Amino acid sequence: MTGRDIIKITLNLVVIYLVGGLILAVVYAKTSPVMFQKAALEKEAALKKLIPDAEAIRKLGDWSIHEKPSEYFVATKNNVVIGYIIQSFGKG
Numbered sequence: 885m886t887g888r889d890i891i892k893i894t895l896n897l898v899v900i901y902l903v904g905g906l907i908l909a910v911v912y913a914k915t916s917p918v919m920f921q922k923a924a925l926e927k928e929a930a931l932k933k934l935i936p937d938a939e940a941i942r943k944l945g946d947w948s949i950h951e952k953p954s955e956y957f958v959a960t961k962n963n964v965v966i967g968y969i970i971q972s973f974g975k976g
Contacts, residue, residue, distance in 0.1 A: 935959040935967045949973055 931941045938959035947954050954971040 931957060931959075931969055934969055937961055938966060941969065944968075950975055 928941075932938070935941065939961045941957050941959045944956050944958050947956060950973050952973050954973065956971065957969040958965055959967040959969065
């Protein structure tokens, strides 16, 4: 192999990786907002399943358990607190 062949192979690989990276960036930019909205809807549905009688479930704050960020919520019905939901993680 000559130096010219090595440069040609290197440039081909660089172009291929740049095109691949560009494609990944465009796909991520298009799908990221959709994934964020879907995750929020799934979280809301999961919270509603935990306390189905609640009219409203709102976030009270953030906390950390086992070095993982978590949240806690309050569930209300007719402006009366009927329960709390605390996100937690096990160590296993």
